[in-house]
Amino acid sequence: xxxxxxxxxxxxxxxxxxxxxxxxxxxxxxxxxxxxxxxxxxxxxxxxxxxxxxxxxxxxxxxxxxxxxxxxxxxxxxxxxxxxxxxxxxxxxxxxxxxxxxxxxxxxxxxxxxxxxxxxxxxxxxxxxxxxxxxxxx
Amino acid sequence: xxxxxxxxxxxxxxxxxxxxxxxxxxxxxxxxxxxxxxxxxxxxxxxxxxxxxxxxxxxxxxxxxxxxxxxxxxxxxxxxxxxxxxxxxxxxxxxxxxxxxxxxxxxxxxxxxxxxxxxxxxxxxxxxxxxxxxxxxxxxxxxxxxxxxxxxxxxxxxxxxxxxxxxxxxxxxxxxxxxxxxxxxxxxxxxxxxxxxxxxxxxxxxxxxxxxxxxxxxxxxxx
Numbered sequence: 001x002x003x004x005x006x007x008x009x010x011x012x013x014x015x016x017x018x019x020x021x022x023x024x025x026x027x028x029x030x031x032x033x034x035x036x037x038x039x040x041x042x043x044x045x046x047x048x049x050x051x052x053x054x055x056x057x058x059x060x061x062x063x064x065x066x067x068x069x070x071x072x073x074x075x076x077x078x079x080x081x082x083x084x085x086x087x088x089x090x091x092x093x094x095x096x097x098x099x100x101x102x103x104x105x106x107x108x109x110x111x112x113x114x115x116x117x118x119x120x121x122x123x124x125x126x127x128x129x130x131x132x133x134x135x136x137x138x
Numbered sequence: 139x140x141x142x143x144x145x146x147x148x149x150x151x152x153x154x155x156x157x158x159x160x161x162x163x164x165x166x167x168x169x170x171x172x173x174x175x176x177x178x179x180x181x182x183x184x185x186x187x188x189x190x191x192x193x194x195x196x197x198x199x200x201x202x203x204x205x206x207x208x209x210x211x212x213x214x215x216x217x218x219x220x221x222x223x224x225x226x227x228x229x230x231x232x233x234x235x236x237x238x239x240x241x242x243x244x245x246x247x248x249x250x251x252x253x254x255x256x257x258x259x260x261x262x263x264x265x266x267x268x269x270x271x272x273x274x275x276x277x278x279x280x281x282x283x284x285x286x287x288x289x290x291x292x293x294x295x296x297x298x299x300x301x302x303x304x305x306x307x308x309x310x311x312x313x314x315x316x317x318x319x320x321x322x323x324x325x326x327x328x329x330x331x332x333x334x335x336x337x338x339x340x341x342x343x344x345x346x347x348x349x350x351x352x353x354x355x356x357x358x359x360x361x
Contacts, residue, residue: 041234049234051276052243088276093230 016051033102037095038110046114052090054083057114066118070126071133075104100127169329171323171351175302197300197328202258202287205270210256210285212328219352220254221345222322223336224298224305226261226272230312232319236336240321241277242285246346252353255284258297259306260315262288302333321345325352 005118038056042048046057052063061083062069076094080087104126111118175195181188201211221243225233240255247253259265265273270286277284288294298305298317301324305317323332323345332348335341 040231043235043238047238049238051278052237052273053234091228114354 001132029102030105030107031113033098033106034109037106041092046110051086052088054086054088056089056110056116058116059076059083062111062116064119067129069107070100070103070121070129071136073106074098074130075133075136103130150291169351170355171254171348174330174333194329195300197297197324197330200293200297202289203267204281205267205274205286206281207267208281210287214285215324217253217326218252218254219326219331219349220256220324222256222258222301222303222324223320224260224294224301224303224317226259226313226315227265227269228313229315230260232337236319236321237277239336239339239342240284241279242342243277243321243346243349247349248280248283250353251282253283253349257284257286258294259286259288260298260307260317261293262291262294264339302330323348323352325355 041053042056043053046055047054056062060133061081065072073091074094074096076092079092080089082088101123104121104123107126108120110116111120173194177195180191180193180195182191183189197212199212201209204210213283220347221240223236223240225236227233237257240257243253244255265288267288270288274281274286295305301320301322303318303322305315305318307314308316319335319337321334321342322330323334323335325331331352332345334345
């Protein structure tokens with residue numbers, strides 16, 4: 001009796017821990033992906049590097065090019081772009097292996113943090129946009 | 139054995155605490171910065187007596203080319219204190235952070251000709267004068283204050299070693315190079331007076347607080 005109570009208690013505790021961990025991780029997924037793939041260049045505050053790496057914080061590009069962003073994350077971008085009136089030309093590598101749900105989480109994190117208050121994406125929307133990616137070299 | 143354990147458990151933390159205390163307290167009162175690197179004791183004869191003189195590690199003569207295609211040598215930096223680092227323009231890892239921190243130093247000492255910045259590319263094949271020029275222009279910085287230099291690859295890697303900064307070509311890692319994100323504070327006698335992690339804001343805060351100590355000491359420094 002004593003033992004089975006202990007076992008069930010243990011199972012309950014394990015379940016609780018794994019559940020909460022699951023939730024916290026999901027909640028922070030966008031932040032984690034940002035730290036892993038974006039932060040070294042766009043920096044912790046999302047401000048980029050003056051003149052060299054465009055900001056994410058308060059960037060008009062996120063709204064003006066909203067539909068291109070999923071492809072941009074996956075395949076990268078090369079050539080000149082203008083963000084908040086400043087021209088940048090630094091190649092950004094893509095993350096070809098990033099799954100669609102991660103891209104969605106990452107973009108939603110970017111669109112709603114760093115002072116940004118832009119519309120979120122649904123997974124379906126990101127999937128549709130990824131199907132329309134322009135031809136790219138890889 | 140048990141006794142040993144007790145000693146270990148009780149003394150070690152105390153020792154650590156003491157070390158931490160000692161290593162922390164001087165920095166608040168310190169008015170001069172140490173000279174880093176290997177030193178040698180050299181015996182020489184002065185007035186018939188043998189005296190021991192300490193020879194400190196000094197950055198050797200160097201010659202590179204900057205973003206304006208001008209030659210930059212130790213003479214260019216003579217009489218100045220400067221912060222040196224190693225990077226490459228296409229670096230996807232620590233360089234943007236380093237450069238954003240270097241910009242803090244640039245902005246703070248923009249109007250003080252005594253302070254200069256010297257960034258060496260460790261990828262001279264890609265980072266030509268033209269590439270460095272564009273990079274500096276995009277950062278919107280003045281050459282007179284912030285020199286971006288390129289040159290013979292071996293000379294750059296050799297001088298990195300003299301600055302005590304690890305730098306190496308490595309095709310197996312992202313970006314193709316491995317290097318330390320150090321900012322090296324050098325005095326007008328080309329002695330290293332501090333090494334800071336250029337990717338950490340707090341470390342650069344420390345550097346910014348230590349430059350004035352060096353500036354204050356400089357006018358009386360021996361040539």
